[in-house]
C-alpha cells in the first residue's frame with residue numbers, strides 16, 4: 001500500500017504521478033531485499049545509532065526529492081509548507097536537515113528518505129571485477145563487530161566470505177539503483193523548490209477545490 005495515497009490521487013494524470021509510483025516501487029523492492037538480508041544475516045545497525053546522519057546531508061535526484069516532498073505533504077504538511085519557505089525543522093550546517101538528535105531513531109522523514117539512506121550499511125557494492133562485496137558501516141563500533149560470531153572487522157568481505165559468515169549475500173546496490181538519474185543536488189537546495197513545484201501542480205490539477213491536508217495552492221517553483 002502506498003505511503004502517499006492522498007498526494008498520488010491529487011497528481012493523477014501528471015508525469016509527477018508516474019515518477020512517484022516508480023520511486024515507491026523501487027523503495028519497496030529495497031525494503032523487501034533488505035528484510036531478507038536482515039532476517040538471514042541477523043546483522044543490524046546498533047540500536048538508535050544515527051551516526052551516518054551526523055556530518056552528512058544527502059544529495060538528491062529530482063525523483064527522490066519529489067518523493068520526499070510528496071511524503072512530507074502527506075504526513076507533515078505544516079513542515080512541508082515551512083520547507084517550501086526554506087525553513088527546515090532541524091536546520092544545522094553540519095548534519096542532515098531532518099536529523100532529530102533528541103528522537104530515539106533520529107530520522108524525522110524516515111518514510112520519505114532517499115536511496116542512500118535506505119541502502120547505507122545494508123547493501124553490497126560491485127568490486128573492480130564485478131564481484132558483490134560488502135563492508136560493515138564505518139561507524140559500526142569495532143568492539144561490537146569483534147563480538148560477532150565469527151568476529152568481524154572494518155574491511156571488505158568477498159561474496160565467498162559473506163556466504164561463510166552470514167550464509168547469504170546483501171542486496172546489490174547497483175542493481176537496485178539501475179536506471180536512476182546520475183544528477184543530484186544537495187537536499188537543502190532542491191527540496192524547497194520541489195515542494196513549491198508539487199503544490200503548484202496539485203493546485204493546477206484539482207482546480208483548487210480541495211487541498212490535501214490543508215496545504216495551500218498556487219506556489220510556483
Ligand code: SF4
Pocket residue numbers: 052053056057058096097098099100106107108109110113114117
Ligand atoms: S534523510 Fe533521514 S536517514 Fe537520511 S541523512 Fe537525513 S536524517 Fe539521516
